[in-house]
Amino acid sequence: MQTPPVLEELVATCKAALDDDSPHNTIHAAMRELFVDPVALAAQVPRFAEDEIETSPRGFRLGGEHVAHRDEHLTVMVLDTLPGTIQPPHEHNMNVVIGVFEGAEEQRFWARTENGIAPAAGRTLETGDVMPLGVRGIHAISAPAGRPARAIHVYLGDIYSVERSVFDPExxxxxLFTGERYDEFCQVAESA
Ligand SMILES: [Fe+2]
Incomplete structure (x- = not known):
């Protein structure tokens, strides 16, 4: 995928927001504005070709991932989530804003406790929904059967180099989060 102009504009907006007192609030507001018309947004973001979607060593096909911008302060990507896999709980150690412009992204959450993490209430991000996730947020994503998600994920840091955790779903x-651990902890969704 080539980064479309609409994403280049979003990246410019996010970069400008980094100088604000609370960049994540400014970015959340900009994302909400962008996602007011998710159909128009979807029409501007190319679909992943089949050969752009990786199959993991353990055989999971999570969905396409296109990084529109990455530096130490900001990562912006188009992220598809295909039904069929329950992805594992993980943290980011930075603020995140997620917007879904097609399909639906199921979000499950956990909170840290004295001796680990405990499940919290989840939600489904429907088409057009934008959700901020705080620095301490722990989530897991999946897509409902028949409703693959197309989304934009904005991270207020370099999500590929930050030290963070992934959790055994059982x-x-x-x-420690690594691509191998993430793959190891993916589970087949029974409803798909
Ligand atoms: Fe995540």
């Missing part, structure tokens, strides 16, 4: 044991 035991909730905490591990």
């Amino acid at each position: 035991t909730l044991e905490e591990h």
